[in-house]
Amino acid sequence: MVCLGNICRSPLAEGILKSKVNSNEVLVDSAGTAAYHVGNLPDPRSIETGLTYGIDIRNQRARAFSQSDFDNFDLIYAMDRSNYKNIINLARNAEDIAKVSLILNEIDSTVDREVPDPYYGGTSGFENVYQLLDAACERIAVRILN
Ligand code: 4NP
Numbered sequence: 001m002v003c004l005g006n007i008c009r010s011p012l013a014e015g016i017l018k019s020k021v022n023s024n025e026v027l028v029d030s031a032g033t034a035a036y037h038v039g040n041l042p043d044p045r046s047i048e049t050g051l052t053y054g055i056d057i058r059n060q061r062a063r064a065f066s067q068s069d070f071d072n073f074d075l076i077y078a079m080d081r082s083n084y085k086n087i088i089n090l091a092r093n094a095e096d097i098a099k100v101s102l103i104l105n106e107i108d109s110t111v112d113r114e115v116p117d118p119y120y121g122g123t124s125g126f127e128n129v130y131q132l133l134d135a136a137c138e139r140i141a142v143r144i145l146n
Contacts, residue, residue, distance in 0.1 A: 001103070002087055003079040006032030006062035008126070009115050010079060011042035013103065013133045015050050015057040020141035027073070031065035033086035038062050043119070049126040053134075070096040075140075077103035080114035104132060106139040 001013035010030035018028045032038075040062045041047070050057045067090050069076065076099045078084035084102055091097045104113040115132050118125030 001030040001077050002033060002065050002083050004032055004034050004083060004117065005037045006030055007037045007040055007043045008046050008119050009129055011057045011060045012046050012050055012130060013137065014060065015055040016133050017137040017140060019055055020137055021144060026144055031063050031069060033065050033083055035064040038064055045123055045126045049130050053130065067092065070099060074099060076100045079103060103136045106136045
């Protein structure tokens with residue numbers, strides 16, 4: 001799960017998907033394409049929103065996406081087109097590129113919808129992000145488990 005800062009969207013995506021799969025079978029992690037917040041806890045608004053739904057992401061610390069993630073993961077989900085481009089710029093070959101997609105394309109792949117960056121907005125933006133990610137992660141969990 002990849003966003004820009006790894007403090008707002010992708011930590012929620014990580015927490016939500018983890019709640020839907022077996023951690024002995026599926027490795028779920030998140031990262032940011034920028035390093036501004038490396039080592040930081042998720043944004044307090046993401047923590048709060050997650051806790052409302054029983055998802056505790058307080059164990060997470062931000063890290064930067066790196067090329068080794070292409071070796072360690074089969075599926076790489078970008079939250080928006082800018083994140084997608086940043087990830088693709090680090091890809092080494094067609095196999096790396098094939099792992100990357102926009103997360104909301106799991107719901108509808110015809111529109112390239114983005115998970116809006118909620119960082120500069122109010123708490124309702126985080127609720128919206130949660131609902132979008134919950135729907136997408138439900139699809140991803142079904143896909144992984146089948
Ligand atoms: P995220 O949100 O990419 O969902 O973690 C952001 C977090 C921080 C910044 C931008 C977006 N920032 O500019 O610091």
